[in-house]
Amino acid sequence: MSTLILGIETSCDETAAAVVEADGVVQSSVVSSQADLHARYGGVVPEIASRRHLELVAPVVRAALEDAGVALDDVDRVGVTQGPGLVGALLVGLSAAKAIAWARGLPLVPVDHLRGHVATLYLAPDPLDPPFTCLLASGGHTLLLSVREREGYEVLGSTLDDAAGEAFDKGARLLGLGYPGGAEIDRLARDGDPEAYSFPVARVAGLDLSFSGLKTALLHAVRGLTETDLAARRADLAASYQRAIVRALAGRLRAAVERTGHETVAVVGGVAANSELRAALPDARFAPLELCTDNAAMIASAARFARAVEPPGYLALDAYPSAPL
Amino acid sequence: MPTVELESRSADETEAIAARLAPGLRPGDVVLVSGELGAGKTTFVRGACRALGITGRVTSPTFTIGHRYGGRVDVSHLDLYRFRGLSPAEWGDLEPYFQDAIVFVEWPEAGIHALPEPRARIRLVHLSGDVRLVSVDSDDRALLEEAGGAGPGLRHGD
Numbered sequence: 001m002s003t004l005i006l007g008i009e010t011s012c013d014e015t016a017a018a019v020v021e022a023d024g025v026v027q028s029s030v031v032s033s034q035a036d037l038h039a040r041y042g043g044v045v046p047e048i049a050s051r052r053h054l055e056l057v058a059p060v061v062r063a064a065l066e067d068a069g070v071a072l073d074d075v076d077r078v079g080v081t082q083g084p085g086l087v088g089a090l091l092v093g094l095s096a097a098k099a100i101a102w103a104r105g106l107p108l109v110p111v112d113h114l115r116g117h118v119a120t121l122y123l124a125p126d127p128l129d130p131p132f133t134c135l136l137a138s139g140g141h142t143l144l145l146s147v148r149e150r151e152g153y154e155v156l157g158s159t160l161d162d163a164a165g166e167a168f169d170k171g172a173r174l175l176g177l178g179y180p181g182g183a184e185i186d187r188l189a190r191d192g193d194p195e196a197y198s199f200p201v202a203r204v205a206g207l208d209l210s211f212s213g214l215k216t217a218l219l220h221a222v223r224g225l226t227e228t229d230l231a232a233r234r235a236d237l238a239a240s241y242q243r244a245i246v247r248a249l250a251g252r253l254r255a256a257v258e259r260t261g262h263e264t265v266a267v268v269g270g271v272a273a274n275s276e277l278r279a280a281l282p283d284a285r286f287a288p289l290e291l292c293t294d295n296a297a298m299i300a301s302a303a304r305f306a307r308a309v310e311p312p313g314y315l316a317l318d319a320y321p322s323a324p325l
Numbered sequence: 326m327p328t329v330e331l332e333s334r335s336a337d338e339t340e341a342i343a344a345r346l347a348p349g350l351r352p353g354d355v356v357l358v359s360g361e362l363g364a365g366k367t368t369f370v371r372g373a374c375r376a377l378g379i380t381g382r383v384t385s386p387t388f389t390i391g392h393r394y395g396g397r398v399d400v401s402h403l404d405l406y407r408f409r410g411l412s413p414a415e416w417g418d419l420e421p422y423f424q425d426a427i428v429f430v431e432w433p434e435a436g437i438h439a440l441p442e443p444r445a446r447i448r449l450v451h452l453s454g455d456v457r458l459v460s461v462d463s464d465d466r467a468l469l470e471e472a473g474g475a476g477p478g479l480r481h482g483d
Contacts, residue, residue: 012388012390048390048407048408048415049412049414049415050417050418051414086389086418087418088421138388140387140389141389159384160384161367161368161384161385162384162385162387163385166387169387169388170387173362174362212363212367212368212385215363219451223451321391321392321393322394
């Protein structure tokens with residue numbers, strides 16, 4: 001049997017585990033919000049805290065092994081998110097990974113969460129070969145990257161204020177839509193006129209992005225409407241707002257391609273699920289829908305291209321909260 | 326609690342108000358920053374960070390919940406937007422961000438009973454157009470004087 005990597009991810013809201021082969025074949029990928037863990041293991045989901053990860057990490061790892069049809073004895077290395085993220089949350093996954101690796105005498109691979117998103121592209125059945133230009137856009141991060149090798153990347157630009165996924169989410173809140181906001185705006189925008197409103201996209205220097213002003217522009221547009229008018233114009237507002245975000249992302253991505261010369265373009269992170277962004281970039285490679293949001297298959301994938309730490313070296317590893325810039 | 330109210334006409338002015346307040350803060354101080362979407366909370370925190378010698382990106386922590394920046398002093402930047410309350414377990418996750426750092430908390434309302442007593446409370450309110458009312462509450466009159474500066478939009482309250 002091929003080398004098996006167990007991936008664990010607890011950097012933000014999701015508790016996730018996955019089993020991935022060394023050649024990039026995903027054998028299983030379990031994400032706490034998607035899996036019916038309550039029915040399977042009787043878990044409870046109390047809050048946004050490491051305690052929730054703590055309750056879920058063992059059942060999620062068990063479910064990933066079960067879905068892959070393997071036992072811990074079959075695992076050859078453990079990959080785990082070391083940062084960036086909320087330290088308490090990261091430590092749950094990191095401690096679980098250390099415990100599993102230590103108990104089995106396995107090497108452990110600490111993985112950067114953002115590199116994990118990019119490593120989604122290296123999974124089977126159609127792994128992407130560098131060099132390429134990459135947009136990573138999620139709730140917490142928005143980065144433009146030049147990727148020349150699977151082991152890393154160069155950051156070309158990033159958001160100065162809000163992440164693109166956050167802009168979607170807060171826009172949805174201003175429009176009185178539900179959560180997750182990105183999906184709600186995407187759905188409603190199909191019924192609206194994307195040219196009904198002209199929302200300004202801030203022009204910032206270089207390859208950086210800014211979404212804070214756009215959010216405020218939507219706020220002003222919404223405040224000018226009565227409740228009845230808002231109901232009538234909500235789809236137009238959603239479509240126009242989404243158009244502005246997509247234009248900003250696609251425009252910056254094109255500028256990034258000019259800078260890097262890497263014609264191959266890829267998009268990863270939760271915002272990669274947006275249908276208008278997908279339509280606006282027909283030649284780009286997008287992460288598969290189920291792997292756009294946080295998952296552990298991407299962490300296991302990144303672990304294929306990061307340095308493994310042998311026991312006992314990894315016992316001293318600590319989580320890191322912020323992305324180095 | 327004594328209050329200073331100022332008008333800000335731009336993001337730069339909001340940053341400048343924060344920059345006047347920041348030098349009076351010390352590690353261990355907590356500043357709560359309230360205001361609706363787009364009111365300029367992250368902009369305010371960025372202005373304070375710049376004045377405290379932090380040169381890197383100061384971005385919204387809504388999804389990541391916490392950032393910690395290193396400058397002349399450490400600054401933690403928290404955001405409770407996605408919280409409904411602050412349980413002891415959740416506070417346990419945030420507590421390390423309060424150690425040896427000046428802490429700014431956006432959307433503090435969910436944690437109001439669990440957070441440490443703040444040195445100052447900032448409220449940002451949209452007025453017309455791009456104009457915001459920036460209210461600074463603090464029991465420390467010297468801090469209020471600093472924040473108030475000699476700005477033309479200054480209004481004293483109590």
